[in-house]
Amino acid sequence: MRRKPDTPALRSLQDLGPMHQELQRRQREEEARREREAAQRRLMEREARIFELSVGPVTPLPDTGRVILAGAPPLPEPRQRELDEQAVLRQALSDDFDVESLLETDETLSFRRPEVSLEVVRKLRRGHWALQAQIDLHGLRRDQAREAIGTFIHDSARRGMRCVRVVHGKGNGSPGREPVLKTRVRRWLVQKQEVLAFVQARPSDGGAGALMVLLNSP
Numbered sequence: 001m002r003r004k005p006d007t008p009a010l011r012s013l014q015d016l017g018p019m020h021q022e023l024q025r026r027q028r029e030e031e032a033r034r035e036r037e038a039a040q041r042r043l044m045e046r047e048a049r050i051f052e053l054s055v056g057p058v059t060p061l062p063d064t065g066r067v068i069l070a071g072a073p074p075l076p077e078p079r080q081r082e083l084d085e086q087a088v089l090r091q092a093l094s095d096d097f098d099v100e101s102l103l104e105t106d107e108t109l110s111f112r113r114p115e116v117s118l119e120v121v122r123k124l125r126r127g128h129w130a131l132q133a134q135i136d137l138h139g140l141r142r143d144q145a146r147e148a149i150g151t152f153i154h155d156s157a158r159r160g161m162r163c164v165r166v167v168h169g170k171g172n173g174s175p176g177r178e179p180v181l182k183t184r185v186r187r188w189l190v191q192k193q194e195v196l197a198f199v200q201a202r203p204s205d206g207g208a209g210a211l212m213v214l215l216n217s218p
Contacts (some may be wrong), residue, residue: 072179
């Protein structure tokens with residue numbers, strides 16, 4: 001004998017079992033939530049009572065009508081960036097660095113990193129990039145000049161500058177008319193990772209008393 005298919009009414013009755021179980025589960029969860037909230041209230045009331053007993057009677061201050069305005073929160077300080085920049089500026093630039101092996105063997109002693117092409121150096125010498133900043137080291141002692149040029153190169157690169165000029169002088173006012181800073185400036189610049197290349201400036205830009213420096217800006 002073939003079994004008759006379930007009628008809609010029968011299927012509805014069969015569905016009552018799972019529905020009833022779901023309702024019971026939700027009811028248990030609701031009762032547990034109410035119990036947790038009641039326990040939390042009792043705990044807070046007990047702690048408040050303990051505080052009152054510990055402090056004793058409290059007299060509220062009279063209302064003066066004054067409104068206390070909250071001050072503006074201080075701006076976030078980029079502390080890690082400042083620490084990184086200070087560490088960079090503290091890097092010692094050596095006077096004993098052997099720069100001669102890195103310089104091109106032309107009369108102007110130009111310099112370029114291995115990844116920089118000769119065409120870039122030629123463009124720098126021809127004034128392809130506009131001059132964006134300069135530092136004049138005249139009158140500075142060696143240690144002062146070393147610190148000044150390190151700070152100048154680092155800040156210029158961080159500000160996105162591409163081409164800067166370093167004026168070190170021709171040494172006309174030095175004993176023996178020897179350029180005291182000329183050789184040292186080249187040594188210092190080679191050690192700065194921001195420096196991609198440099199060449200002696202054109203006569204109109206300072207000639208033998210200055211360098212045009214190409215920077216690797218971020």
